[in-house]
Amino acid sequence: MTTLIQLGEQAKKAARFLAVAETKDKNLALEAIVAQLKQDESIILAANEKDLALAKENNVPETMMDRLLLTSDRLMTMCADIESIIRLADPIGLVDKMWKNADGLTIGKQRVPLGVIGMIYEARPNVTTDAASLCFKSGNAVILRGGKEAFHSNQALVTSMQKALASVNFPEACIQFIADTRRETAKDFMTLNGYLDVLIPRGGANLIQTVVKTATVPVIETGTGNCHVYVDKDADLEMALNIVMNGKTQRPSVCNATETLIVHEAIAESFLPLLEVAMTPFHVELRADTLSSRYLSTSIPATEEDFKTEFNDFILAIKTVASSEEAIEHIQTYTTHHSEVIVTNNYTTSQSFLKQIDAAAVYVNASSRFTDGSAFGFGGEIGISTQKLHARGPMGLNELTSTKYIIYGSGQIRH
Structure with a gap:
């Protein structure tokens, strides 16, 4: 001392x-x-x-x-x-x-x-x-x-x-x-x-x-970053694929990397096979809930613990939901209040997501990887605050x- x-x-x-x-x-x-x-x-x-x-x-x-x-x-x-x-x-x-x-x-x-x-x-x-x-x-x-x-x-x-x-x-x-x-x-x-x-x-x-x-x-x-991407039924699937890939594979060890993918059931059958093919070269381990696993040729059953975890690795938890409300509820249950993303072309849905999600950074149609002092124009950061008193975000x-x-x-x- x-x-x-x-x-x-x-x-x-x-x-x-x-x-x-x-x-x-x-x-x-x-x-x-x-x-x-x-x-x-x-x-x-x-x-x-x-x-x-x-x-x-x-x-x-x-x-x-x-x-x-x-x-x-x-x-x-x-x-x-x-x-x-x-x-x-x-x-x-x-x-x-x-x-x-x-x-x-x-x-x-x-x-x-x-x-x-x-x-x-x-x-x-x-x-x-x-x-x-x-x-x-x-x-x-x-x-x-x-x-x-x-x-x-x-x-x-x-x-x-x-x-x-x-x-x-x-x-x-x-x-x-x-x-x-x-x-x-x-x-x-x-x-x-x-x-x-x-x-x-x-x-x-x-x-x-x-x-x-x-x-x-x-x-x-x-904050630790248990960051989610929700792909809505009104999403541009090519855009969604790029956002999820960037969030998970560009640098999986950082706090603003994507850890959980949530997919609306209306587009799950189209989107999840595309995602699986894109993830294959990166050897990403997909941990999927029961409904999601139906559309994946290779996945591991997701556990409650998986949805709580910041993997910092080539691992992605996946959940399929019936509505944006269910997606929001899932995020609010497991969020670490760091960065959360919705991919959608529906303005009303995006605004509801922005209003309801409690996080330091909430994105519409962009990767969570941008939660960074340099990217925000701060010339770097000392950290990303996930609390509300004094400072929040980068x-x-x-x-x-x-x-x-x-x-x-x-x-x-x-x-």
């Missing part, structure tokens, strides 16, 4: 520095980070190779290996995401609105940093640079605690970023990394009251629920701020 307290003290001091830093200086520091990451590419990729070798020894699944993998192209994409954050407007200091009250006081609501943000996350090294750059631009110090699977990658990335900060006279403690991967240290991190202003977990259901149940500091819950710069009231008077006193 002593080391964590030292990190916390350093972060609080750095947060005070960041809170008053000029936008141009923060952007200059982010430019230095991009340059340093590019300069250190060989070091970073060598560190990632160590992580990949250890993951292979530990029989980590292929889909998880893909999340862990860094390549030159992926590192350049991470740098491009930081460059897009540089181009975004800085929310800090902005006054959302200003008004005069009956006492003649001029009252404004101003954007301010949250302070010190703790990040606890699993095996995706890109989260390290996304979180660090978003927190930095929004005036927050960050303490990062990545998973042991990406330890060497994360350490190399943070070392590179700290080197860049020092080169432009910013405290290295603006971005810090917990090198101790023990569970006990993670639990201590979750109870670092007095130092962390908020803790954001990002990863699988087990990690997120552990943080929610254990943490004594405020938590923004980012969390960009604005979601990493709070507000304070600033009041101008001319000697008023209250009677």
Whole structure:
């Protein structure tokens, strides 16, 4: 705990520095980070190779290996995401609105940093640079605690970023990394009251629920993604096929991938065989309810647990329904409130779906894979919040701020 307290003290001091830093200086520091990451590419990729070798020894699944993998192209994409954050407007200091009250006081609501943000996350090294750059631009110090699977990658990335900060006279403690991967240290991190202003977990259901149940500091819950696609009776079947294929097969290990397909019975006989053929080259395991299985040559009976599960793999649960109301009821029963999709050309049905589905992102005729800070124009994200308090959906710069009231008077006193 002593080391964590030292990190916390350093972060609080750095947060005070960041809170008053000029936008141009923060952007200059982010430019230095991009340059340093590019300069250190060989070091970073060598560190990632160590992580990949250890993951292979530990029989980590292929889909998880893909999340862990860094390549030159992926590192350049991470740098491009930081460059897009540089181009975004800085929310800090902005006054959302200003008004005069009956006492003649001029009252404004101003954007301010949250302070010190703790990040606890699993095996995706890109989260390290996304979180660090978003927190930095929004005036927050960050303490990062990545998973042991990406330890060497994360350490190399943070070392590179700290080197860049020092080169432009910013405290290295603006971005810090917990090198101790023990569970006990993670639990201590979750109870670092007095130092962390908020803790954001990002990863699988087990990690997120552990943080929610254990943490004594405020938590923004980012979601597991049990995402559904409902193909309505009025859907364009070619469009539906493309959307389901993209949602399931493009990158099945991510939280916005499709996990359950719901099909209206009026088009199930036409659509499901097409889907099965399209899925075959990807070796997707189809877990179907009784009615759906009638239209599939090869499937496994779906269980109650399948409809609750975020597979993060080439597995798709399938249910056939008699109406859009039944589809909505199924989604509301099993949703993790992340991303839900309807494919339909019926405007009334689409509007009913939009109104009734309780999720951070609800789509009409588009893939759930777009629930992403970069795709939404936020220059990356620190996570996708599935709760309703403070922030919901992809969390960009604005979601990493709070507000304070600033009041101008001319000697008023209250009677």
